[in-house]
Amino acid sequence: RKEVEQDPGPFNVPEGATVAFNCTYSNSASQSFFWYRQDCRKEPKLLMSVYSSGNEDGRFTAQLNRASQYISLLIRDSKLSDSATYLCVVNMRNDYKLSFGAGTTVTVRA
Amino acid sequence: NAGVTQTPKFRVLKTGQSMTLLCAQDMNHEYMYWYRQDPGMGLRLIHYSVGEGTTAKGEVPDGYNVSRLKKQNFLLGLESAAPSQTSVYFCASSYLQVAVDTQYFGPGTRLTVL
Numbered sequence: 001r002k003e004v005e006q007d008p009g010p011f012n013v014p015e016g017a018t019v020a021f022n023c024t025y026s027n028s029a030s031q032s033f034f035w036y037r038q039d040c041r042k043e044p045k046l047l048m049s050v051y052s053s054g055n056e057d058g059r060f061t062a063q064l065n066r067a068s069q070y071i072s073l074l075i076r077d078s079k080l081s082d083s084a085t086y087l088c089v090v091n092m093r094n095d096y097k098l099s100f101g102a103g104t105t106v107t108v109r110a
Numbered sequence: 111n112a113g114v115t116q117t118p119k120f121r122v123l124k125t126g127q128s129m130t131l132l133c134a135q136d137m138n139h140e141y142m143y144w145y146r147q148d149p150g151m152g153l154r155l156i157h158y159s160v161g162e163g164t165t166a167k168g169e170v171p172d173g174y175n176v177s178r179l180k181k182q183n184f185l186l187g188l189e190s191a192a193p194s195q196t197s198v199y200f201c202a203s204s205y206l207q208v209a210v211d212t213q214y215f216g217p218g219t220r221l222t223v224l
Binding site: 002004008041042043044045046087096097098099100101102103 | 141143145150151152153154155158160166168169200212213215216217218
């Protein structure tokens, strides 16, 4: 079983719509959780960390459910510029290693 | 402030050839990492370094070697390239351990092994 699993999508949504997707992780001892964004043929960039109580950053909301071992990302009022692949990233131990999901692709259409 | 840079951006090798990928960061980061990204898979850690002069194996180290002689540089070597090493290689760095600090990625090197 993969350490981090994501629905690859693609999620095709119109501008202004809300889109949400999840990511599941296999190790219950996971410590830290992140969403990274990767544009086509570019490097990943940190979108936001995910905190236990859930957190918002503008139009983006991240939630963590430790009991069911998943994290979620919700994008409100989608913009064309939100089109990207969103990588779920989990830190399995409190040290060097990050485990990356394969990504969920979101395409926002005009 | 260039951040993380990688050289070269593209490369085509023949099976059995060797090459070195260079990663440089100007953020005074202690930690540096090499990943590979293949279609349908998440980034996988090849090797990493927790400081100048140190290196350690990640989850897919076979066929690769690394060196960190200077704090700002992290080199990835392919000793005898194989088609299975066709991939996009990303270097990353962070000031602190990844659990508490952002990783900054370079633009990637697209390597094709024929």
